[in-house]
Amino acid sequence: xxxxxxxxxxxxxxxxxxxxxxxxxxxxxxxxxxxxxxxxxxxxxxxxxxxxxxxxxxxxxxxxxxxxxxxxxxxxxxxxxxxxxxxxxxxxxxxxxxxxxxxxxxxxxxxxxxxxxxxxxxxxxxxxxxxxxxxxxxxxxxxxxxxxxxxxxxxxxxxxxxxxxxxxxxxxxxxxxxxxxxxxxxxxxxxxxxxxxxxxxxxxxxxxxxxxxxxxxxxxxxxxxxxxxxxxxxxxxxxxxxxxxxxxxxxxxxxxxxxxxxxxxxxxxxxxxxxxxxxxxxxxxxxxxxxxxxxxxxxxxxxxxxxxxxxxxxxxxxxxxxxxxxxxxxxxxxxxxxxxxxxxxxxxxxxxxxxxxxxxxxxxxxxxxxxxxxxxxxxxxxxxxxxxxxxxxxxxxxxxxxxxxxxxxxxxxxxxxxxxxxxxxxxxxxxxxxxxxxxxxxxxxxxxxxxxxxxxxxxxxxxxxxx
Ligand code: ADP
Ligand code: MG
Numbered sequence: 232x233x234x235x236x237x238x239x240x241x242x243x244x245x246x247x248x249x250x251x252x253x254x255x256x257x258x259x260x261x262x263x264x265x266x267x268x269x270x271x272x273x274x275x276x277x278x279x280x281x282x283x284x285x286x287x288x289x290x291x292x293x294x295x296x297x298x299x300x301x302x303x304x305x306x307x308x309x310x311x312x313x314x315x316x317x318x319x320x321x322x323x324x325x326x327x328x329x330x331x332x333x334x335x336x337x338x339x340x341x342x343x344x345x346x347x348x349x350x351x352x353x354x355x356x357x358x359x360x361x362x363x364x365x366x367x368x369x370x371x372x373x374x375x376x377x378x379x380x381x382x383x384x385x386x387x388x389x390x391x392x393x394x395x396x397x398x399x400x401x402x403x404x405x406x407x408x409x410x411x412x413x414x415x416x417x418x419x420x421x422x423x424x425x426x427x428x429x430x431x432x433x434x435x436x437x438x439x440x441x442x443x444x445x446x447x448x449x450x451x452x453x454x455x456x457x458x459x460x461x462x463x464x465x466x467x468x469x470x471x472x473x474x475x476x477x478x479x480x481x482x483x484x485x486x487x488x489x490x491x492x493x494x495x496x497x498x499x500x501x502x503x504x505x506x507x508x509x510x511x512x513x514x515x516x517x518x519x520x521x522x523x524x525x526x527x528x529x530x531x532x533x534x535x536x537x538x539x540x541x542x543x544x545x546x547x548x549x550x551x552x553x554x555x556x557x558x559x560x561x562x563x564x565x566x567x568x569x570x571x572x573x574x575x576x577x578x579x580x581x582x583x584x585x586x587x588x589x590x591x592x593x594x595x596x597x598x599x600x601x602x603x604x605x606x607x608x609x610x611x612x613x614x615x616x617x618x619x620x621x622x623x624x625x626x627x628x629x630x631x632x633x634x635x636x637x638x639x640x641x642x643x644x645x646x647x648x649x650x651x652x653x654x655x656x657x658x659x660x661x662x663x664x665x666x667x668x669x670x671x672x673x674x675x676x677x678x679x680x681x682x683x684x685x686x687x688x689x690x691x692x693x694x695x696x697x698x
Contacts, residue, residue: 417435556596584621606665
């Protein structure tokens, strides 16, 4: 029944017959000499009838490819490999076409399952790529062995301000992306991912290209990419706003506490002071205290100083009535100028004004005077004699900005977070209330106060919204 067995040993034939893969032996004209059992079943023609017929007759759909590979195998005397899909049998076949003395042998196997798996993998790959690239979440794939970025998504680039070329192939350390303390946490997290092979979530601070720090919650886990061990890191939450809010809330809470205390204690302290001051003035007028006149004056001056302090403190009061009206910020500054200039001159320093025209703003004149006074005073106190404080006003988009800049020593970075806390001072005779008062005045004016400080000086910006 097996056709033309001459060419095959008994052993060969048994092997071919029992093989689950297909086998076809063709002559130089690509006509059947022999097909094995598997092929017989697949074609279902009765293999005895096939001998001597061209493969054209039986597999018209596949023959162009098989013919081509068969001819090439014979011409080049080299085996050919191809993968083809049969619509008729709805299967994928992998063919090995080998030249021999009769013509060619075609070994083939059904690779439909493998192809299906490949397709599933390709689709899941595609899906992953889509999710990765289009996600609104920042994502990065980092190679374990050298910490280099292999891929980052568009959101990552948008937030961090880098171009893809700047990032790919470079490590986190090279880009100086992970800021300060986060580095420790980050290394620890990577180690944990490496050891335990699981997803790990931690907080980290990123430094963007322009130096801004963003606080994030990151999830990182192992990922195998092209046979290489990698990590997939995704920012699952941007905590920057929350962090800023927390800081702001703490500051407001401290202000509230100070304000409540101010309201309660201020008057209680001022009343006895007023009566003591009254008695001192009375004694000053009496002949028997004539020798002590200057001492009494000193005591009165000291009490007045204490009173000013209490007034400053009372200004923190939360329920303070603000009397705002539309007016020119520049006029308030001009009115104040002689006073602050005199204050500066006494200290061997000077004040410059750089005012640009602004629209009218809703301002409480008294509070603005106090704000300016406190800021200028701080500037003057931060500088050596000869220094200069510049008071500027300008428009920045929808904001009118008051800026007070000095050439002073600056504020140490580690102290910045405490600035504005009532009673925080680095000065021997300071009260630590000036900036607290400024913050509460700014707040009552819906204005934002920002401090920009470095070793070359400090600038305090107060940004008023232009209505
Ligand atoms: P005080 O001036 O009484 O110390 P402030 O609230 O006005 O209180 O200021 C608090 C602290 O902030 C100061 O002691 C100083 O350390 C710092 N500071 C404020 N303004 C400046 C400035 N322009 N330059 C340097 N340090 C400043
Ligand atoms: Mg001050």
